[in-house]
Amino acid sequence: MDDKYKLGLACIYESVLTVKVLNTKIDGHILDLVDDLDLFNEYPWRRKIYDLTRHAFMRSWEDQMEMYSLWGFPLAVQVWAFEAIPSIAHLFHAQMQERRLPMMCSWNSRLTPESRHIVEVLDDLQLRVRCTLHASPDERE
Numbered sequence: 609m610d611d612k613y614k615l616g617l618a619c620i621y622e623s624v625l626t627v628k629v630l631n632t633k634i635d636g637h638i639l640d641l642v643d644d645l646d647l648f649n650e651y652p653w654r655r656k657i658y659d660l661t662r663h664a665f666m667r668s669w670e671d672q673m674e675m676y677s678l679w680g681f682p683l684a685v686q687v688w689a690f691e692a693i694p695s696i697a698h699l700f701h702a703q704m705q706e707r708r709l710p711m712m713c714s715w716n717s718r719l720t721p722e723s724r725h726i727v728e729v730l731d732d733l734q735l736r737v738r739c740t741l742h743a744s745p746d747e748r749e
Contacts, residue, residue: 615643625657661685690715690739695729707744 702717
């Protein structure tokens, strides 16, 4: 396999799936994985990304940090927020396009509000949150 392709896989992992803001080095383990495409494809990515995201949330909660970087798959958290908290979707001018699977491919937003605006929305005592998101019939299949 072409080295450019391998480096591309490593870059997608480091800059899309984990979004490590301060660490610009590519993890050596990831470079080992991309050297063996079968191993790369069999790797338990869902569990790895879930664990990274959960760890980031737990660390910030326990340390009561005012600001933190979310490692894991922050795009999934953003899409969840659009669906669960309509005022967040409104703040981002996020719009659901035609319903596609996976659902996260149905959202469109071009704005990046400042964090203080998000905090204002979340601090609103009238905040409406959909506690349970229900899968559509297509999603259940």
